[in-house]
Each structure stands twice: as structure tokens, then as C-alpha cells.
Amino acid sequence: MGAPKKVVLAYSGGLDTSIILKWLQTEYGCEVVTFTADLGQGEELEPARAKAELLGIKPENIYIEDVREEFVRDFVFPMFRANAVYEGLYLLGTSIARPLISKRLVEIAAETGADAVAHGATGKGNDQVRFELSAYALNPDIKVIAPWREWDLTSRTRLLEFAEAHQIPIAKDKRGEAPFSVDANLLHTSSEGKVLEDPAEPAPDYVYQRTVHPEDAPDTPEHIEITFEKGDAVALNGEQLSPATLLTRLNELGGKHGCGRLDLVEGRYVGMKSRGIYETPGGTLLLEAHRGIESITLDKGAAHLKDELMPRYAELIYNGYWFSPEREMLQAAIDHSQARVNGTALLKLYKGSARCVGRWSDDTLYSEQHVTFEEDAGAYDQKDAEGFIRINALRLKLLAARNRR
């Protein structure tokens, strides 16, 4: 791989990516294009522009974009159609944001004639894989630069020295080391490292940033209604909302009631286990509500197949294979199932828990006439069950008779 000539950098405006920006300029002597995305991480973006300019980036090379609607509509919602959870629990908040960032990096590279993209993920984590597999899948000729795997700035001290040597402003609170590492977007906030590295130790309270402590949540439960069309949430309490707006509101509601906290140890794609604290308030509500609507609108043949495919689907997203034929195949199957997943779920939020306690739909498959303990007017002939059981038992009986021999 020859040296890059022009690099599009995923740039947050923070100290680390500013150091990367400067390092790219000095190490490769290449032109740098910055891409700063509003994924709902809750930070101002315009300071990133000022900082990029300060570091010598040409105005036309500074891309600052609000991609929240695209993020929720084209990435978060398709994933929630699958009820995806990784290792039984994790809602993939970080994983699902990476392909979108890579997609824009590659597109901006094409627009600006850049031959490379760069990111600030380390060599130990999953994000490097997600960024890079996405980039290569979208442009097989792109170069990817991962400074954390390349440079020799391997300690906090050396990073700060590099920053000072290159006139990169250092906010006072960035001098010391953060007690843990954070990633955030509209779907979730994750916290890892440092004080969290002993998985036996409960996370300190101050780690949680987006959800109140359940103990501090309102003493009165709150009921909300989430309405779905074709598997996607479209309204909250009867009010139609855009994808990102809806998720924002769900985050507020979930956060207020202390919902969506997760403390877990996960198996990284690169082979080690890591401990993370995840807060996914809105996503937790969304998953519960989506399962609720599916429970009355999906036939069990479709529902069970979805459940069987889900772990693979979630693993693919976790591992960075959003832009892969197998993820797309699974998506095609999942999306096919959602055509009639319409209706409304009623959730009860209370001190850390979100439970679906009611659900209704014009497309319901629930038939009170069939299930009733009361007289069913011939909807169901109980005698049929005898034949059903006897035929299903036949192979087991043949087996039992054989095994006696």
C-alpha cells in the first residue's frame, strides 16, 4: 500500500482525532478532509469546524453533517426489525453506527478525490473492523489508515507531547486521563475501560450518563403507546414522528425511568472479552414494543424463523459485516416478514423496567374465537388435536419400540 495522498478522516473535533489529523499531515504529508457527523451523540458540531480550520483544513474539505434521520431510518430501524441482540443482551448501539460513518467517508472520498480514509479506533477493539470492512466493501480500492495501529504515540504522555508540539489546543479536563472511555449516538451510550476493567466490580454510579438511577426515577409508572408500520415505529402516544425524533423522545422517556441499563462482558470479534456499560433507553423500549406487536401480527412460522436467524444477524452486525451479502440476505428475509407488522404496543415504564402490557392491531392474528375457554362456535374441533398428536407421536413410538429391542 503506497502512501495516501488525500485522506478523509472521521473527525469528532476532540483531542484524539485532532492529534490524528495532525499526525496524518505530518506523517504522510497528505491533504486531510474531515467528516464530522451528528449521530445524536449530544455534542455541538460547529466547534469541530473551527478546530479543523485551526489545524489547517481548507473550508471545502470540512464536512459536517446531521445524519440522525438516515442513521435511524436506514440502520437502526432495519436492525430492530430483527429484534437483534448480541450475546443475548447487547443492542448493538455502537456497532450499527460504524457502517454509516464508513459509507459517508467513502462517498466523500469519491467526491473529493481522496484515496484513503482514516479513523480513530484502536487496534484492540471491534470498531476498527467495522470501519474497515465497511469501507473495503464499498470501495475495494480505498486505503484505510488506522493511526492507533501505526504510530508510536503509545502513552498519554506522548500524545500530549505531540499535541503540544503541534499547537493542538488541549482542554483542561483532557490533560488527565478519563476514568473510562465513552461512545455515544442516538441509540446508545457505551462506557468501557479503566474503572470498569474488573467485571466483578459493579460500575460506579457516575458512569451512567443517559439514564437516571432507577432509584431516582419517578415513583409513578408511566404508560406509553408506540405505533408501528411495517415493523418500524412511526408514532408515540398517537403522534406521528420522524424516525430520529421518535427515538429521541423514547430516549427521554426511557432515560427518565431508568430503563435500558446494561452491565455486561462481551466477546469481541478480535477474540478477547471486554466489559461494557451500555445505556440504550429508547432502544430498549423499542425492542419491547416491537416484540409486542410481532406477537400478534407475525405467524409463528415466521416468528420462530426470525428468532433462529437473529443471533447470526446480530453477530454479523457486531463483527462489522453490515455491508455483506449474508447480512443483506438475512435482511431480505426479515423485511419480508414485516409487511403486516402494524399496530400499537402499550408499555409500562417504571424504575428501570419497560414491559409491554397491551397490544392491538388491525392486522392481528390473535383470534379470541379460537382460543377462548368459552364455547367457540365450531371454530376449532378439539378432536383434530388427537390426530395431530398421534401423527406427531408416530416417529417417537417407532423409535421407542426400536430402542426396546
Added chain:
Amino acid sequence: MGAPKKVVLAYSGGLDTSIILKWLQTEYGCEVVTFTADLGQGEELEPARAKAELLGIKPENIYIEDVREEFVRDFVFPMFRANAVYEGLYLLGTSIARPLISKRLVEIAAETGADAVAHGATGKGNDQVRFELSAYALNPDIKVIAPWREWDLTSRTRLLEFAEAHQIPIAKDKRGEAPFSVDANLLHTSSEGKVLEDPAEPAPDYVYQRTVHPEDAPDTPEHIEITFEKGDAVALNGEQLSPATLLTRLNELGGKHGCGRLDLVEGRYVGMKSRGIYETPGGTLLLEAHRGIESITLDKGAAHLKDELMPRYAELIYNGYWFSPEREMLQAAIDHSQARVNGTALLKLYKGSARCVGRWSDDTLYSEQHVTFEEDAGAYDQKDAEGFIRINALRLKLLAARNRR
């Protein structure tokens, strides 16, 4: 199928199975053996003996047994090794009890020379299937009698008339119809039917029997420690306990904190959807704790395979195939994975939620040395990640290049 000569009846001592008992005697003129099991449903068993005697059952034909330890050790625990949930949520509390009952029915039939077994499940539900598939799988020649599918006692009025005509005592509170139908054992209580038949309507408070309302749970969280050996819980807060005792304690703890409530619509094996309220206080804690211990002791290769196999495994149990070669094959795979699933999980219980907030094990695979953000003394070479990504990307790049053509 010729008429049965001697029938072993799953007998609760309640009105319905007493009517069945009498009906078997009058309809078939056959001898009846009663089997009453303590599965932890929380009812006295000795009244069943008195009632059976009153109905003319010979003392040697009355079997009353406490099977709680066997239930938890040989059925509940193996199932929890798999983290089994049906349709994403249901912990299979009713499903897992049925094979044990059938097993004892068939064994007692062999001991007493009976040629048939009988149960009190209706023709619309899953339980008939579970009872009968288990019975046939254990004895291919056994006859199974399901009175609810056969008789003409199709209304409450006719049932009561039959009872009165045959001097079956009717408790006063059984004259009217129960507002919903209940099944209970050491793992869970389920409620279905009647007032619960509209899935849009939240369940009335009085339906919940085993868990306090989260709003009424203690205002202070409680932390507990569950210790596992080879995937099975063996101790609570450091105290070694037998399987049934442990689950009983967990039920108390979970119930006290309002944990394990579930309101859902499920797809029955017989094809209709039904709405159920499930309370699984101890099981909910057990699942959370087991996942917590697995997260540090199971390699992700094993863990992900388990997650992929789980929905099928759960479906098999739900559908009544506990005694099937495919369930046993999956169990063999699951059990193989549990050899080193040892350790302790710390749970926080609070007003309806149970979260694992810490976990430790002598068999942990978590390596702080590898995952640390700090200097790792060469445990991990970040440069390796580049090759890892580039090789994994190769097929995606070839694909992208082809798709451009």
C-alpha cells in the same frame, strides 16, 4: 384403540380432575390409579389422598409424591443451561413440568399394570401435546385418554351436574367460574383465559399471585450472589443449597422485588395465539445470573453456537418434544459447553428488575491483561489486527470489484 382396563390419572385433587376420575370409572368401567405430584405448586397434597379415597380409589392405587428436587435437577436446570426462552420471552415454566409428570405416569402404569394414562388438559392447548408425546415416547404401547377431547361435559353447568350426580364434593368457591385459569409449579405461575382474553387490555392486578407489584416492592435494592457449578446454580449468597431449595429461595427473593412478570401473546403449537401472564421470579434471576457467568467462562465460539441453537431447543420443549432425539442431541451439545461454567454472579434486584452487575470465576476467560487500555506488556500485537481485517475484507473487496463491473 380398545377400551382401557386400568388408567393412571394425573390427579390434582381439584374438582376437574375429580370429575375426570369419576368419568373414567363410569365411562370405561376401568380401575383408576391416581398420581398427585408436588411440583412446588404450593398446595397441600394430602387432601388429594382423602378425596381419591372418597371417590373409591384403593389406597395402593394412590400415588402422592414430592418430585420437586427431581423437577429442578433433571428438567429445570438442564433447560436453564441453554438459556431457553420461547419467542424471545417465555421461560417455559409450564412446558418443562409436563414431561416429568408423563414420565411418572408411565412408570406408575408399568408398576401397577395399567394400560393407559389420562390427563386433564383440554384439546385447545399445548399441554395435551406435551403429556401425550412424552407418554408415547416412553411407552409406545400406552393408551392416552384425554377426557376433555372426548366427553360431552362441554359447559360449566354440565360439569357441575355430573359432579353432583356422582357425589363429588364441590367447594363453594368452585361453583362459579374462575375469572382465569392457573397453572403453577416451582418454576412459575401462569394465568390464562377469561379476563385475560383481550390482549390489548393490561392484566388486572389481582391476576398476579406470586410477585408483588413492583410499585409495592421494597424501596431499597437488594444484592444477591448466585454461584454456579457446571452451569447449574448451587449456592445463594454463599450458602450451598439443593436445587429445589435454591429455586424456592430465588422465588421468594424475586417475588419480593416484583421480578419476573411477563405479559405476552404466544403462538401455541396447535396453531392459535393465546395470551398469558407468567410469573417466574426465581427463574428470571437464574437466567440473568447464568448469562452473567457464561459471559466470562464461555468462549464466544461456544456461546454464539448456544445462542443459535437455543430457539430450536426452546421450541422443542414448548412443543412437547423433551423426550426426542433432537432435544437430547441439543442437550448433549449444550451440556458439553458447561464443563467450566463455574463462578458467581452478583444481581441487583429492584422494583421489578434483576440485573447482573458483577461476576467472577476461577474459570474466567476475561483477561484484563489483553483488554486493557493501558500498556499490555505485549499480550496483544495491534498490528495483527490489520492482517485480520485485510484477510476478512478480501472476499468483500473481490465482491465489490465484481459488482462494479
Added chain:
Amino acid sequence: MGAPKKVVLAYSGGLDTSIILKWLQTEYGCEVVTFTADLGQGEELEPARAKAELLGIKPENIYIEDVREEFVRDFVFPMFRANAVYEGLYLLGTSIARPLISKRLVEIAAETGADAVAHGATGKGNDQVRFELSAYALNPDIKVIAPWREWDLTSRTRLLEFAEAHQIPIAKDKRGEAPFSVDANLLHTSSEGKVLEDPAEPAPDYVYQRTVHPEDAPDTPEHIEITFEKGDAVALNGEQLSPATLLTRLNELGGKHGCGRLDLVEGRYVGMKSRGIYETPGGTLLLEAHRGIESITLDKGAAHLKDELMPRYAELIYNGYWFSPEREMLQAAIDHSQARVNGTALLKLYKGSARCVGRWSDDTLYSEQHVTFEEDAGAYDQKDAEGFIRINALRLKLLAARNRR
């Protein structure tokens, strides 16, 4: 289920379905509509018209249709996109024809105002299930009549008596019993029963009807080229052909060279095992060629996912769930994978075997530049493999270190 008023019967014109026709008339006093389809079974259809008229069917109630193109295009080809084989070997030739017949039965019922459909499958086989599940899935209100499960014509003698009593002409060679039972369509011929009922005994030579004995096949191999577009065969030896024409030609070629014979014991959906002799000459060539083209045009991520989904997909078709949401979901995934499955496979046919010995495509993913043992001009950096292996090994190393403890 009330008595049917008007029934659409799947009518072959043979003795058995003629008896059914008459039985429907006499048993239910209902009007009968006949549907006779040319699925490529190799029999004249017009005699069925004459016979139906003879049995009193009104001309407007006689439907005779050539559905061969629809059969191959909409049923056989979608199934072959999946490389579907049941229990490792069976190409599902009978299974795939049933949903099409049911679809037309239900459509004709709608056109003619019939309230029921009827078929001539017995109560022991899979076909009854396939016919009926398809019918119910397409019209939940349709009645289905399966005379073999209902009537008392349970011996050959009684059938013949019934035929004679109702002036149904009996061909001389139908007086005695056939030595085995046959089903045929454009995809395959199956033979079952009677002389084939001992699975230890090789099938007599005279059972095979559609393929020459390999020993009698030409002594010289023949090479053919099959061209695919989007996963479907479109040309043979460079000549564009319609689906049914193409399959017809492949049948001739395969039959001539003794290809596609199968002698197996299969597990029926209804629980018993049965032995069948299948001849699928064209389908065998098609499968081999399709796998050949996929081998160069499908990425392994897609290909392996297809392989994992296939057994389920095949089972669904075998069991009669063509018209089910889960089959459609799998089809959506499979079809998504076929967008670039274009190209030509070269097969060698010789005395019973058909092997792909060459394959090429404008959409190939095969890169001689990457795979070559020669100098590859930097297409692949072998050093990347070290990182790839080391990262993939990390979890195994952590595991090995733990297991030593």
C-alpha cells in the same frame, strides 16, 4: 364441516380418480368440476376429457391445462436456486408439484363457485398434507375432501366392484394390481410400494422408467453447457430455451446417460419411513450445474448461509409449506443471493454420473491473480495471514490457558 355442494377434483383420468369422481357424486350428491393438469407427466390429457364427460361432468366443468411452463418457472426454478435436497439426496420432485395443483384447484373453485376441492392422495403419505396445507393457505374457508381417508373402499376388490357398479371403464391392465405406485411430472418420476417395500432389496430393473440403465448408456461421454441468468437456467449448449423446454431437454440428456437415479428411504412428514425410487434426470444436471455456477459467482458468506438454510427450506417444501411465510422468507433471502449468478457450467455426462468439469462467468469472483502459486503482483500480502491467524487464535489460546488452570 357441512357437506360440499360443488367440488373441484384433481383428476388424472385414471381409474382411481374416476372412482373418486363418481364417489363424490354419489356420496355427497354434489356437482363435480375436474381439473387435469399437464405437469409433464408424459400422458395424453384429452382422454381425461372424454372420460370426465362419460362420467357426467358438464363440459364447462372440465378444466384441462398445460401448466408446464408455470411449473418450472414458478416452482421448480425457485427451488433449484436453493440447491434444495431433502435428507441429503431427494430433489423433491413430487413435493414441488403439489402446491401448483392446489393453487389451481382453489382458483378454479373461486371461478366456478365451488366450496370444496378433492384429491386422490391417501392418508398415509405426504401428498395429502401438501395438497391440503396449500389449499387452506390460499383459501381458509375452502373444504378439502380426501376420499381415501373417508370411504370404505379399502381393498382392490371393493374398488373394482364400485367401478363396475357405476359403469366406470376399467382398462385391462388396471384389473390386477400395479407392482408399484408411480408419480410423474416434468421434474421426476417416483416409484413406491409393493415390490419396493423391502429396503434391503435392490429395486428391480423394470421399476426405472425414465432413465436408461447406466450399463446401457452410451460408451462415450457427452459434454453439455448450461447457462444461467440470476440463478435460473436459460440456455442449453448456447440455445436459449423456455424453462419447461429446457428441463425437457435436460431430461432427455440425463435419461439417455442414466443420470439422476436415486434409491432411498425417507422420513415422511406423517412419521413413518418409506422407500422410494426417484428418477430426476434433468434436475440432477441442473443442480450440479447450478452449484458449479454458484461456486464462482457467489461469495462464500452468501454461499455458506444458503447451505445452512437449505435443509430447513427443503423440509418446508417436503412437508407441504410452500405457501407459508417462513418458506417465503427463506426464498427472499435465497433470491437476493442470485442477482449475479450468471454464467455457464460445463457438465460431463457418462453412464450415470453428471459432473461439472468447467464453469465461467462474466460475474466470476474467482481471481487467478489472487490465488496463483505464481507471483501475484502484490494482490495479496501473505503477511496479512499471520495477523489473521493470530487474532482468530486469541480466543482459543485464552481458552487453552484457562483449561490448564
Added chain:
Amino acid sequence: MGAPKKVVLAYSGGLDTSIILKWLQTEYGCEVVTFTADLGQGEELEPARAKAELLGIKPENIYIEDVREEFVRDFVFPMFRANAVYEGLYLLGTSIARPLISKRLVEIAAETGADAVAHGATGKGNDQVRFELSAYALNPDIKVIAPWREWDLTSRTRLLEFAEAHQIPIAKDKRGEAPFSVDANLLHTSSEGKVLEDPAEPAPDYVYQRTVHPEDAPDTPEHIEITFEKGDAVALNGEQLSPATLLTRLNELGGKHGCGRLDLVEGRYVGMKSRGIYETPGGTLLLEAHRGIESITLDKGAAHLKDELMPRYAELIYNGYWFSPEREMLQAAIDHSQARVNGTALLKLYKGSARCVGRWSDDTLYSEQHVTFEEDAGAYDQKDAEGFIRINALRLKLLAARNRR
């Protein structure tokens, strides 16, 4: 990774591994231990001893072992219990030999105090992965040296120069380049590269080494009987044989009749596609026979689960994960299913094809009584099928009714 002090080399005695031997000595100045295994590749092993001695290896450091029985018993047979084929066709002949070699390398390292192992696989193939993952899984501290990824002997010329410079004898026929690359063991022979690199071109006849051309095979079919116990072949034509002896005989039979040739393009784990010619004469017979016995002794619940798990299992072996918890979990499931897979399969071998044409077993599940077209004496009540179908149809009917709305 520091320099190795003592290395155990997988040594064939051929030119390439002799060069590696010398290179290890000169590059690292380390002591070399050679391991030469008879896996049934059909070459004399003693010349390897002489050559190793000539290259300065101490006699006690020369390990030459016949591992054929272990290979077949502990690797090939367990794999065949699963009916494993990769990408629908490949019987994994090379893949399954690698873990055994690595196991012995690691064991010999422990015996001899070596800190490293070395192999002669290139950086483009799968074998490097298989060798190294196995080694790391068995000893997490072992060093692995892969000279082809490290050295600069990147052309034939430089290799020969190195050999001459170090007095490594070069057989005359090794001066020029082989027209393709070969791997062989008791299970198969694979040929790759050079003349085979264009997948459109049929392989030249001279590539095939182990099977006669079907055109040259005997004009008379041969029938053989293979007997299985617990899923493993134990006898041929009634004669009990050890695993390796049995496979050797099957190779002779299959080879004589031209069976087991495969020409395919496969997706390598490292991401590229490669074309291979595989000859697996005995294995092809074994697979056909094993499926034949399973067809009468395995319940379809077990059989279908096996079919669904198989592609993953095969992929794991192909990718080098023999020694992984997930392969072991699958093996546990598969082995559980084989307890009653006993019986004899009759195969017909003829000019390239091997077909099972009969099978029998004391453990058969085939019940002529149930399946017969004749009177079955009440073994099966056809009326049961109606209930079976109606219950299975219920969800489809509810769905159809909903979809009409």
C-alpha cells in the same frame, strides 16, 4: 515473539520441507526436530530419515510415525458421522489431516522441550490456518513458524539456489516446476494450481492419480456391503477390518471404479476462491453408505437436525477449528445421534458412480407394517392424518384470513 530455540518441523522428506529445515537452522540457528507422519499418502517414510540425518538432524530428533489408524479412527470417522461436506461437495480430505499433524507437533514439542513448531504451508492457503489454530489451541504458548510467509525465497530459482548452496540434494524431476500441487493422505488426494488455475478448463487426465478414468473402469458393476456400528464402518463384505484397513480397501474399490472425483471451485477461509481436483474414492463410498444406514436407523428429528448442523460443522473443520469448543459441541450432538446407527449398506459401484441400492439393520426404524399400501392391521389410522393436517393448517388459515382483510 522471540527467536525459537528448538523447532519441531512437519517434515515430508521432500525438497521444500528440506529447504525449510535448513532455513530454520541457518535463519534462527535453532535445533530442529523432524516429524514425518504416514497418513496414508502412499510414500515411503524411511528416505525421510536418511535425508534428515544428512541435513544434520540428530537421530533422537527424528520422529517417523504411522498414524493411519489414529487418523481414520479419531478424525475421519467422527467427521463422517456428520456426513460433512463443505460447500455441498468437498469431503474435507486435506482439512481433516491438519489437526492431527499439529497435535503430534505440539506433543513432540513437549517431549523434546521445543518452544516452536513449523510447517510448510504457504500464506495463501487454508492449511496454514489449520496448522496454527490447532497448535495454539493445544498449547497457547507455542511459537509457530511459517517460513513461506517469512522468507525471501519467493521464486523457484531462489529456492533451488538456496538448496544448492546448502547441499540439499535435488531429485532430477524436482528441478523443473511441477505442473500442479498435490496433497495426499488416506482419505484423499487433492491437486491445485498451475494447469488447474483456469476453472473453465476441464482438468487434464493426467491430474487424476488415485482413481481410474470412469471410461477405463470395469464394464461390470460391483456390489459391496459396508457394515456400520455406532455410525462407524467396521466391516467390508462381512469382513471386520480396522479403520485404516477398511478405508484402504474402500479406496482400492472406489479407485478401481472411478468413484469420488471432484472438480470444484471453493471459497478459502482467507477469502479467495481456488480450484481443486479432489479424489476421495473410499470416502465417497463411505458417505453414501453412511447416509444409507442412517436413512433406516435415524429418526427424522435427529436426521434433520444433523443436516442443519452439518454445514456449520464442515465449515469449522475446513477453517481449521477442529480443536474448538463449538466443533466439540456439535460433535457431542452428532455422536449422541449415532448410538443405534448400526447395519449394512449395499453399494453398487459402476464407472464413476457409487449408489446405495439396499440397506438393512437390526436397529431399523423402517416399518413395513406402517408404510404398506396393503392392509396394515390397524398400525396406522388414516383418520388421524385429517386432524394432523387441520391443526397444522390452523395458523395458515388464520394468516390467510388476516391477509384478506
